[in-house]
Amino acid sequence: MKAPCSAPGELLQTLADHVAQSAKETLDISPELAEAHGNEVAMLMANVWGGQVLYMPKGIHLQASKLHQQIFDEWTGRNQRELAMKHNLSLAFVYKVVKRMRLAIIARNQGDLFASFEEDDEE
Known part of the structure; x- marks a missing residue:
């Protein structure tokens, strides 16, 4: 480097x-x-x-999100311990990643339940 x-x-x-x-x-x-x-x-x-003073972050969040996605992709529902060992992480952290990723998918797929009511109020 x-x-x-x-x-x-x-x-x-x-x-x-x-x-x-x-x-x-x-x-x-x-x-x-x-x-x-x-x-x-x-x-x-x-x-x-060009012409701006800018700070370049180290990309830690991007690296973490890639790792989280990899863990979730490799997760079978029963292999948390193996994933923790493979990625040199704690078992608790693997559980936390899986939970976050599952909640993110649910939120993305579910949509906003009140969106139609808010639109009706604006009319």
Whole structure:
């Protein structure tokens, strides 16, 4: 991993390099196409956030949500202990993740029971 960027254009070049490397590895495209893609993404970010001071989070929430989804996908209803051991987590944490994921799915699928009443009140 590179050290933090110091020169003004170094951030965009580092971003372009990382995107190009990722594109080569995950999309199996030519180095030239990957480099062009990296440069395009870097220029898009420059157009979107150029001139602003911004803080780049470490992506912990994104990593956690991927882990939570993986745990839920691997869950069979009876393998919490195995999942805890596999992911080096406590059994209680695995139960908590499964419960949260199940509640999120129920909430997404159920919808708002009072939406039609609120619409009638506005008329």
